[in-house]
Amino acid sequence: MRKRGYVPEQAKDLTQGFFESFLERNSVARAVRDRGRFRSFLMTSVENFLRNAHERSQARKRGGGQSFVSLDDLDFEKAYESQEIASGSDPARDFEVRWALTILDRVMQRLREEFLKDGRAELFDGLEAHLLGDVDSAPYLAGGPALKTSMISIA
Numbered sequence: 001m002r003k004r005g006y007v008p009e010q011a012k013d014l015t016q017g018f019f020e021s022f023l024e025r026n027s028v029a030r031a032v033r034d035r036g037r038f039r040s041f042l043m044t045s046v047e048n049f050l051r052n053a054h055e056r057s058q059a060r061k062r063g064g065g066q067s068f069v070s071l072d073d074l075d076f077e078k079a080y081e082s083q084e085i086a087s088g089s090d091p092a093r094d095f096e097v098r099w100a101l102t103i104l105d106r107v108m109q110r111l112r113e114e115f116l117k118d119g120r121a122e123l124f125d126g127l128e129a130h131l132l133g134d135v136d137s138a139p140y141l142a143g144g145p146a147l148k149t150s151m152i153s154i155a
Helices: 008-024 039-060 076-082 091-117 119-130 138-155
Strands: none
Touching: 008 039, 091 119
């Protein structure tokens, strides 16, 4: 372990971990005299153990590299009051509708933030109604010239 560059404390821990694993798995039983020396078998086992230990130490932990959305940041009461959910209907369906609307709201907020960050707020404002399916409030033809100029400036 020391020849591999580990400091004494790490080398001791890895050596103990190796022998613990080696004995737990009864790896001695896999040693075959006809396949070579026991020393070679032991060294190959150590190499495999060190490789696995390194891979485990480099593995991403739960959710590694992902951004999290805090449920504490969401105002569920406000969202619940704003939704027009029929009373007396199926509670499971109501939950799914509320959940879907909450997710859609979060997606729209993130999309708006990305457009603002890229300096394309005007483009987002022009397209937002069409993303939500509210084409009556902003017809395509009316918003076309304004959006065309903002899209040209981006390209």
